[in-house]
Amino acid sequence: MADIVLINPRFDISYWGLEHAVPFLGVKTAMPVANLPLLAALTPPGHNVTLVDENVEPIDFARCARADIVGVTGMNVQRQRMKEILGELKRRGVFTVVGGPWVTVREEDLAGLADVFFIGEAEQTWPRFLGEWSEGRHQTRYEQTERTDMTTVPRPRLDLLRMKDYAFASVQFSRGCPFECEFCDIIVTFGRRPRIKSSTQVLAELEGIVAAGKGFAFIVDDNLIGNKKAIKEVLREVIAWQRRRGYRLMFATEASIDLADDPELMSLMVEANISSVFVGIETPNEAALRETKKLQNLRRRGGSMLDKVHRIQEAGMEVWSGVIVGFDNDDASVFSLQSRFVREARIVSAMVNMLVAIPRTPLYKRLEREGRLAFEEDAENCGGFGTNVVPLRISRETLYEGYTGLMRELYATEAYFERLDALYLDPRFRLTQPRTRYLRRHPLRWLAFNARLLVEAVAIFVMLMRGIPDRELRREYRRRLLRLAWRRRAPQMIQTYAVKCAMHYHAHCMVRELLARPAFPTRLAA
Numbered sequence: 280m281a282d283i284v285l286i287n288p289r290f291d292i293s294y295w296g297l298e299h300a301v302p303f304l305g306v307k308t309a310m311p312v313a314n315l316p317l318l319a320a321l322t323p324p325g326h327n328v329t330l331v332d333e334n335v336e337p338i339d340f341a342r343c344a345r346a347d348i349v350g351v352t353g354m355n356v357q358r359q360r361m362k363e364i365l366g367e368l369k370r371r372g373v374f375t376v377v378g379g380p381w382v383t384v385r386e387e388d389l390a391g392l393a394d395v396f397f398i399g400e401a402e403q404t405w406p407r408f409l410g411e412w413s414e415g416r417h418q419t420r421y422e423q424t425e426r427t428d429m430t431t432v433p434r435p436r437l438d439l440l441r442m443k444d445y446a447f448a449s450v451q452f453s454r455g456c457p458f459e460c461e462f463c464d465i466i467v468t469f470g471r472r473p474r475i476k477s478s479t480q481v482l483a484e485l486e487g488i489v490a491a492g493k494g495f496a497f498i499v500d501d502n503l504i505g506n507k508k509a510i511k512e513v514l515r516e517v518i519a520w521q522r523r524r525g526y527r528l529m530f531a532t533e534a535s536i537d538l539a540d541d542p543e544l545m546s547l548m549v550e551a552n553i554s555s556v557f558v559g560i561e562t563p564n565e566a567a568l569r570e571t572k573k574l575q576n577l578r579r580r581g582g583s584m585l586d587k588v589h590r591i592q593e594a595g596m597e598v599w600s601g602v603i604v605g606f607d608n609d610d611a612s613v614f615s616l617q618s619r620f621v622r623e624a625r626i627v628s629a630m631v632n633m634l635v636a637i638p639r640t641p642l643y644k645r646l647e648r649e650g651r652l653a654f655e656e657d658a659e660n661c662g663g664f665g666t667n668v669v670p671l672r673i674s675r676e677t678l679y680e681g682y683t684g685l686m687r688e689l690y691a692t693e694a695y696f697e698r699l700d701a702l703y704l705d706p707r708f709r710l711t712q713p714r715t716r717y718l719r720r721h722p723l724r725w726l727a728f729n730a731r732l733l734v735e736a737v738a739i740f741v742m743l744m745r746g747i748p749d750r751e752l753r754r755e756y757r758r759r760l761l762r763l764a765w766r767r768r769a770p771q772m773i774q775t776y777a778v779k780c781a782m783h784y785h786a787h788c789m790v791r792e793l794l795a796r797p798a799f800p801t802r803l804a805a
């Protein structure tokens with residue numbers, strides 16, 4: 280029987296990593312990756328599994344050297360660190376396996392660095408490999424040909440993670456997305472037919488999260504509403520569970536914008552206590568949306584994209600968005616267009632990226648044909664802030680300057696709080712209404728819950744006031760938070776707003792670091 284260590288390499292600082300915010304939230308990082316605890320659950324009984332997330336603890340290489348098998352996962356932004364870790368393990372003669380999003384789309388990048396490669400989903404291949412390894416006849420490459428039947432996926436082993444180090448938990452309801460955006464590798468890896476877990480599985484996982492002491496979970500689905508009929512069924516069960524369990528969990532998730540066209544679905548999500556939804560808006564430039572085949576964002580039925588964002592907000596969910604610059608149809612005017620859209624949409628948290636061509640996507644293949652891929656290392660050297668695309672209508676320098684300028688503009692203190700207040704001071708925007716209704720009927724729980732939220736809000740506030748060196752920023756956070764507390768009163772609003780102040784500090788530091796970087800090189804691939 281094997282002693283197995285599974286490692287998630289540390290991320291560079293990124294928008295989502297919240298590295299500059301998490302100390303104020305009393306944790307080490309935002310959330311755990313979903314794959315490690317799942318792989319642990321897929322491991323047949325008898326093996327011993329240790330999970331190491333480098334984002335919360337250093338890797339003990341001497342310990343790894345004693346293991347029979349060390350597995351490493353990672354996304355594109357972790358590839359540099361994956362190589363370093365695998366290199367170190369190789370030097371120590373460790374038997375290594377590698378899998379996950381990056382190796383699935385670019386296995387040659389890690390060629391020679393691991394003993395066994397896993398491509399794509401691994402619900403079937405991981406247990407099969409362990410069986411073959413035990414018998415001394417394993418292969419060096421496993422690629423799951425059939426997509427995983429989600430109704431067979433086991434409950435992740437959260438007990439093997441240091442959950443107290445994370446701000447929130449992760450949980451997956453479904454995989455796959457019916458759309459076909461040109462830049463997206465999700466549909467390449469997971470397919471366009473959404474596959475969904477049963478309600479029984481989902482509820483068991485929610486119980487696991489509550490048992491791990493977490494009150495907030497990110498539903499990591501590629502697109503939660505890929506199969507609307509099926510997800511409505513699951514949401515109804517989640518709502519019943521929330522009512523039984525006293526609304527113990529709050530959620531955020533990812534969904535396509537056609538969510539706004541389905542009032543029943545929005546209402547079920549709100550009832551299930553989903554408070555924020557990340558929507559791939561990408562761009563208000565319609566020619567670019569057409570180019571990238573994001574046709575769902577162009578559908579006019581039900582109003583413009585702006586109307587749709589507002590409708591989701593009015594239903595009771597904050598909208599986070601993905602913003603991409605550098606499409607072929609983007610010229611230098613796109614940056615101000617993006618900035619105006621984000622402001623008018625009251626999107627507080629916009630994840631801005633330059634267009635990146637992920638290997639195996641239709642975009643990558645097209646740009647390869649057109650000779651418009653820049654050196655991979657150029658993107659790599661910039662961590663999550665780079666691009667391997669040579670834009671069509673603007674130079675790489677203009678793109679980079681426009682991108683950094685957009686980030687600076689969106690996360691300038693005044694602009695950020697203007698968007699935040701436009702949303703959070705609007706009395707029509709109400710978070711977690713169903714839970715509030717529930718708690719009103721249970722006064723003791725109401726008291727305990729709201730007291731906890733207020734204690735958390737005060738603790739974050741005190742840490743911000745003690746930890747932020749910039750006096751102007753401290754004053755702004757104090758002023759804004761007090762105004763919000765005076766106008767909105769609801770403890771959930773106050774706690775969330777305090778978190779938003781910490782998130783602003785993260786974005787503020789990240790932009791400062793971004794502006795201090797040299798612009799990336801402008802070579803073309805040979």
Ligand code: B12
Pocket residue numbers: 290293294295296310311312313314317318350351352353354355356376377378379380381383384397399400401402405449451463464465469498499500501630632637663
């Ligand atoms: C939820 C999610 C997020 C969340 C949570 C991220 C996190 N820290 O976990 C958030 C929103 C924070 C996020 C952020 C980012 N994300 Co993201 N994210 C996803 C998403 C939608 C689901 C990931 C997930 O949890 N899947 C569920 C698990 C169970 O699936 P899995 O990881 O693929 O694991 C399976 C197999 O791959 C395999 N496996 C995985 N690892 C290993 C290891 C071994 C040893 C073995 C045997 C098998 C194996 O087994 C598992 C079971 O089948 C994916 C899309 C997708 N479907 O993969 C994108 C995705 C992983 N993200 C991506 C990117 C680029 C990012 C960002 C860099 C975006 C940015 N520019 O800032 C940031 C990273 C910053 C950060 N610090 O986290 C890309 C990665 C591209 C690539 N191919 O490498 C993806 C594929 C989406 C995309 N195309 O944009 N992301």
Ligand code: SF4
Pocket residue numbers: 456457458459460463464465466501502535559
């Ligand atoms: S909607 Fe999102 S997940 Fe679906 S194909 Fe487009 S980018 Fe990929």
